[in-house]
Each structure stands twice: as structure tokens, then as C-alpha cells.
Amino acid sequence: MNKALFGLYLFFTVYVSSLRELNLLLLLFFVLFSVLFALKRRRLKGFFKGFLYTALFSLMLSLPYSLWSSSFDYSIMMLLRVLNLYMLTLMFISTVNLYSLLSFSKTLSFLLVISVSFTLAYRRVFENFQQALRSRSIEKPKRQELLNFLRRIMGYFFERALRDGQEVTMAMKSRGFDHD
Amino acid sequence: MIELREVYYSYDHNITLKNISFKVREGEKVVLLGINGSGKSTLLKLLNALIFPTEGAYYYKGERVEEKSFKNKDFRRTFRREVALLFQNPEVMLFNPTVYDEMAFSLRQLGFREEETREKVEYWADKFGLSPLLKSPPFELSLGQKQRLALACLLVLSPKLLLLDEPTAHLDPKSTGWLVDLLWELPCTIITSTHNLSLAEELGDRLLVLGQDHTLIYDGRIEDFLRDEEKLLKAGLLHRHRYRDKGGYHTHGF
Amino acid sequence: MHIPDGFVAPQVYLPAYLLAVGFTLLSFRKLKEAFEEGKVPYIASLSAFAFIVGSVAVPIPGGTSVHGLGVAPIALLFGPWVAYACFSIVLLLQVILLGEGGITTYPINLLAIGLVGGFSAYWFYRIFNRMAFAVFLSGFLSTLLSAIFMSILLGVHPYLFKDPSGKPLYFPYPLSLTIPAFLLPHLLVGFAEGILTHIAVKHLSKRLRHE
Numbered sequence: 001m002n003k004a005l006f007g008l009y010l011f012f013t014v015y016v017s018s019l020r021e022l023n024l025l026l027l028l029f030f031v032l033f034s035v036l037f038a039l040k041r042r043r044l045k046g047f048f049k050g051f052l053y054t055a056l057f058s059l060m061l062s063l064p065y066s067l068w069s070s071s072f073d074y075s076i077m078m079l080l081r082v083l084n085l086y087m088l089t090l091m092f093i094s095t096v097n098l099y100s101l102l103s104f105s106k107t108l109s110f111l112l113v114i115s116v117s118f119t120l121a122y123r124r125v126f127e128n129f130q131q132a133l134r135s136r137s138i139e140k141p142k143r144q145e146l147l148n149f150l151r152r153i154m155g156y157f158f159e160r161a162l163r164d165g166q167e168v169t170m171a172m173k174s175r176g177f178d179h180d
Numbered sequence: 181m182i183e184l185r186e187v188y189y190s191y192d193h194n195i196t197l198k199n200i201s202f203k204v205r206e207g208e209k210v211v212l213l214g215i216n217g218s219g220k221s222t223l224l225k226l227l228n229a230l231i232f233p234t235e236g237a238y239y240y241k242g243e244r245v246e247e248k249s250f251k252n253k254d255f256r257r258t259f260r261r262e263v264a265l266l267f268q269n270p271e272v273m274l275f276n277p278t279v280y281d282e283m284a285f286s287l288r289q290l291g292f293r294e295e296e297t298r299e300k301v302e303y304w305a306d307k308f309g310l311s312p313l314l315k316s317p318p319f320e321l322s323l324g325q326k327q328r329l330a331l332a333c334l335l336v337l338s339p340k341l342l343l344l345d346e347p348t349a350h351l352d353p354k355s356t357g358w359l360v361d362l363l364w365e366l367p368c369t370i371i372t373s374t375h376n377l378s379l380a381e382e383l384g385d386r387l388l389v390l391g392q393d394h395t396l397i398y399d400g401r402i403e404d405f406l407r408d409e410e411k412l413l414k415a416g417l418l419h420r421h422r423y424r425d426k427g428g429y430h431t432h433g434f
Numbered sequence: 435m436h437i438p439d440g441f442v443a444p445q446v447y448l449p450a451y452l453l454a455v456g457f458t459l460l461s462f463r464k465l466k467e468a469f470e471e472g473k474v475p476y477i478a479s480l481s482a483f484a485f486i487v488g489s490v491a492v493p494i495p496g497g498t499s500v501h502g503l504g505v506a507p508i509a510l511l512f513g514p515w516v517a518y519a520c521f522s523i524v525l526l527l528q529v530i531l532l533g534e535g536g537i538t539t540y541p542i543n544l545l546a547i548g549l550v551g552g553f554s555a556y557w558f559y560r561i562f563n564r565m566a567f568a569v570f571l572s573g574f575l576s577t578l579l580s581a582i583f584m585s586i587l588l589g590v591h592p593y594l595f596k597d598p599s600g601k602p603l604y605f606p607y608p609l610s611l612t613i614p615a616f617l618l619p620h621l622l623v624g625f626a627e628g629i630l631t632h633i634a635v636k637h638l639s640k641r642l643r644h645e
Contacts, residue, residue, distance in 0.1 A: 020603050058440070061441065062606065065606040065607065071601055074601055078441065085536070086438075098530070111477065111478055114478040115481050116527065116530070118481070119482040132267050135230055143497075147629075148275055151637055157482075161479040165479040169475045
């Protein structure tokens with residue numbers, strides 16, 4: 001099921017990203033928009049923010065060209081295409097569990113899962129480092145102080161990455177995963 | 181000294197603090213009790229103005245603390261100098277090349293002359309048993325030493341309000357006793373968080389309890405709370421089991 | 435540089451996928467030689483490390499702070515293949531966790547950063563080996579090269595893909611605009627990358643030799 005959806009998603013992505021007819025793009029826009037609303041789920045929380053952000057970003061890139069060549073069709077085409085792709089992707093990730101897509105390879109899904117969990121953990125600690133710097137700084141930190149901070153961040157996460165890599169390797173061994 | 185009025189805090193649609201109101205007077209020693217995940221760290225970060233209430237207001241010495249108040253240099257300077265937070269993981273506070281530089285960090289920012297800085301650093305290093313380590317890099321210290329160093333870095337500034345997030349977590353029993361004595365010696369207002377019920381009594385005389393629902397479920401004398409089994413259960417600070425108790429339930433604190 | 439999905443033509447991103455995925459498979463094979471056992475946990479933890487290195491603000495002269503790419507430090511510490519393998523994950527994580535980049539731009543970013551950035555950092559370092567600023571330069575120049583590669587991939591779009599009236603169908607700006615538009619901001623990014631690389635080689639590589 002997931003794989004079929006993934007195939008469908010890839011097909012439509014390639015299809016939409018090669019579309020140029022405005023009518024067709026507009027039609028698709030309304031179809032996707034209504035389907036998204038019909039699907040309305042918990043995971044669509046950030047929908048409007050992302051939607052607006054994507055639209056603005058697309059305009060930022062395309063408008064200068066339209067203003068210069070005074071052909072606004074171009075900006076409209078790009079806007080519709082970009083938003084259609086955005087909605088398509090959102091629809092896909094809100095229905096499909098990304099990790100299950102990799103279920104064909106134990107190694108790959110394991111790799112993705114532990115990468116995500118390491119990264120989330122590191123990010124939390126990194127945030128604490130930044131807050132601690134802010135908390136301890138009475139004045140705006142000077143360049144040298146920021147460089148010391150940077151060195152420490154890199155040192156800390158480097159050591160931690162090596163340690164975590166080693167620990168998980170040993171844990172895997174003790175559970176009998178000898179190979180990947 | 182500080183006051184919170186109906187403070188809510190949420191992050192990514194998750195509420196971590198719910199309708200929190202309390203006042204703390206100058207010189208009080210307050211213990212903040214709650215299980216892991218009840219929002220203790222969040223509350224302390226909020227009191228340190230690293231994050232700001234989503235709703236409600238926080239006042240420090242009568243002045244409202246908001247994101248925009250930190251654009252005012254004088255306010256920022258006073259606040260950062262007077263309010264200090266010891267992070268739960270002391271490691272994140274240490275980023276200078278040597279223990280000495282670490283302790284001198286804020287003093288140098290304040291423009292103290294090097295002799296004065298040295299004097300203060302040496303005084304606190306001695307008090308904290310860090311003198312032989314002044315030239316070593318902080319990250320080579322043991323976790324207990326890091327904890328002491330992080331606290332020393334805050335105390336060199338003689339803060340007015342000291343916020344301590346689980347300060348005994350990395351200390352052995354002997355150092356814990358030493359820390360408890362030190363806290364009672366300090367003249368400043370202190371708020372200490374812990375999930376350790378048996379330590380609560382030693383760390384302060386007033387108790388704030390955060391419940392599992394992120395609200396403030398108790399504010400008052402410690403002894404009264406410890407006798408109130410129902411409240412203790414509500415805070416998730418007791419566990420019940422039947423083991424070794426012939427049929428009846430049996431309740432425990434940590 | 436983040437380009438939204440829709441600006442890149444399938445005729446560009448599909449071959450780019452083929453190339454990028456091919457290199458990913460190759461890099462994983464090469465890794466078996468680097469870490470005898472348990473390469474998976476190491477790639478995951480080093481990717482998390484690279485993710486952080488790429489998201490920390492680097493103070494550069496003049497009082498501002500910018501982000502580096504984070505690929506050159508990994509390439510010099512662990513070799514370009516490890517860096518490439520890590521970035522095939524880091525860029526994926528940026529899509530999943532930060533919503534940065536999209537499905538059609540992923541292979542282009544990966545080729546620009548992981549392949550051009552990582553490998554050129556490694557080679558620049560070998561070329562400048564005896565010079566004082568070799569490490570910094572390899573971070574700096576590899577970033578510029580990576581930006582040039584990206585700007586060429588985008589800048590060829592208006593020549594290749596236009597309708598009969600001459601209106602562009604994808605990315606609209608020609609090479610004469612994209613190259614300077616990418617190079618200028620990447621002078622700063624490159625500076626940050628140079629500093630990151632310097633720290634990595636001067637302070638972190640010691641630790642590796644101990645083992």
C-alpha cells in the first residue's frame with residue numbers, strides 16, 4: 001500500500017513539475033486543495049504557514065523576472081506549480097509513514113531511525129548550549145568568546161558522535177546483529 | 181522579588197506550563213518539586229528569561245520581563261547579572277579553554293580589572309575545591325567537578341536570584357551535603373528544582389509542586405505537603421505496590 | 435541555497451537522482467573499508483554531528499555570524515566518502531526535520547554539497563598541503579566551487595527550457611546572473627566553512643589519531 005502510494009507520488013511529482021499549461025495547473029490546484037481539506041488530519045497543523053511561506057518564496061524568485069520581462073504568466077505558472085508540488089508532498093507525508101517505505105532494507109530503515117533520533121537529541125543539547133551562553137552573557141559576546149563557544153560545540157558533539165557510534169555498535173553486537 | 185501571573189507556556193502545540201501564578205520574596209529558599217517532564221526545567225528557563233510566557237506575565241522586581249525588555253541594554257545587563265541559572269546538564273555551560281577563563285568569563289565581560297577578577301576567581305575556586313584545576317580545560321573534569329565549576333561560575337557574580345535545576349543530580353552523597361550547607365550560607369534568593377522527595381526538606385523552607393498536568397498543585401510549607409498522601413500521589417511522587425505487604429497497598433516516596 | 439520544488443526541470447533532477455543515488459551506494463560500499471564493523475551507527479552519529487556543525491552560527495570578521503555547510507570538516511576528518519554518505523542523510527534530515535529543500539532539489543543539493551563540496555575540500559587540502567592556510571582555504575574554496583556548480587545547474591535552465599515565444603519554463607535567470615548571485619553570499623558562507631574546517635582539523639583530528 002505504502003509503496004503504491006509512493007509510486008503514485010513520484011509519478012505525479014514528475015508530471016506536475018513538467019506541466020506548463022495554466023488551465024491544467026489551476027485545475028490541479030483546486031483538486032489538490034479540496035482533497036487536502038477532505039483529508040484534514042492532525043498532521044496538517046502547519047499547513048497554512050507552510051503554504052504562505054512557499055508561495056512567498058516562489059514569488060520572490062519569479063517576480064523579478066516577470067517585472068523585468070513584464071510577462072506575469074510566468075510568475076503565475078511558477079506559483080501554481082510550486083504550490084501544487086507542495087500540497088502533493090504534504091498529502092503524501094501526512095498519509096504515509098516514511099520509515100515504513102524503507103522496510104525493504106532493515107539496514108536502511110535502522111539507519112534512518114537512529115539518524116533521526118541522534119539528530120533530535122543533539123539538537124536539544126545544542127539548544128541548551130545556546131541558552132547557557134545567552135544566560136551567562138551579560139554583554140553581547142565578543143568574537144573570541146564566540147569562537148571559544150564554537151570550538152566547544154564542535155568538540156562536544158564530535159566526542160559524542162564517536163561515543164554514540166561505538167555504543168550502538170556494541171549494543172548491536174550484544175543483541176546478535178553481527179552484520180549489516 | 182519575582183511574580184508570575186497566570187503563566188502558560190507551550191512549544192510546538194505542547195503545553196509545558198499551565199496557569200502558573202506565584203510570588204517569591206527576597207531571601208526565600210524555595211524548592212520546586214515535580215517528576216521528570218512536569219515542566220521544572222521550562223519554568224526555571226522562563227524565570228531566567230531564556231524563554232518567555234506564551235500567555236500571562238512575569239515580573240522581576242516589579243518590571244515586566246518580555247522579549248522586548250531585553251532590547252533595553254540596562255535592563256539586560258542588570259537582569260543577566262542578578263539572575264543566574266544552573267542548567268541541569270552542567271556541561272552545556274562550559275565552553276572556555278581553562279577553568280580559570282571559565283570562571284572569569286562574566287567578570288571580564290563586566291569589565292573587572294584582571295587583579296580583581298583573579299581575586300574573586302581564586303576565592304571561589306578555593307571554596308569549591310577547584311584551585312588545583314584552574315589551568316585544566318573544563319571538559320576534562322569529572323561530571324561532579326563540572327557541576328561545581330558551573331555553580332562557581334555563577335557565584336563569582338554574587339547573583340540576587342539563583343535558579344538551580346536538579347543541582348544534586350551528578351553529586352555523590354558527600355558533595356550533596358556540602359551543597360546543601362552552601363545553599364543555606366548564601367544570602368541570595370534561591371529556587372532549586374528536584375524530583376527527589378527526601379531532599380526537598382533540606383533544600384528550602386517553602387515548596388512549589390508542579391503536577392503531572394503541568395499546573396502548580398501545591399504552594400506552602402514542606403512538612404504539610406509531605407503528610408498529604410493524596411497530593412503526593414497526584415504529583416506522581418509516590419509509587420504504590422503490593423510486594424511484601426500481604427495484600428494491602430504500600431506507598432513509597434523516592 | 436534553497437530552491438523550491440518546481441523550479442528545477444525533470445530533465446535535470448531525474449539524471450541528478452541517478453547520479454546522486456549511485457554515489458550514495460558507492461559511498462556505503464567504501465565505508466565498509468573505513469569502519470570494519472558497525473558502520474551504520476557511526477554514519478548516523480556522524481550525520482547528526484554534521485547536522486549540528488551546519489546549523490551553528492560562525493562569527494566572521496565584521497561582527498556578523500553565518501552558517502557554513504559543514505561538509506569540508508567531515509571530509510578532512512573522515513575522508514570525502516564518509517562526508518558524502520553523511521550528507522545524503524543530513525540533507526534528508528533537513529527535509530524531514532526542518533522542511534528545508536524538497537524532493538526535486540535533494541539530488542542537486544547532494545551533488546553540489548556532498549560531491550563537489552566534499553571531494554573538492556579533500557583535494558584542495560592535498561594540493562595546498564604545505565601552505566599555512568591550507569585547511570581554511572580548502573573549506574573556503576570548496577564552498578565556492580559548490581556554489582558555482584549549483585549556479586551552473588540552475589543557470590542553464592533558461593537556455594534549455596523555454597516555450598516557443600522564448601518564455602522560460604523553469605528557473606528563469608541565465609548564467610550571467612546566477613553565478614554572481616550565488617558566489618557573493620557564498621563568500622561569507624565559505625569563510626564560515628573555512629573556520630569550521632580549521633577548528634575540526636586543528637582541534638578534533640588529534641582525538642582521531644589517539645585511537
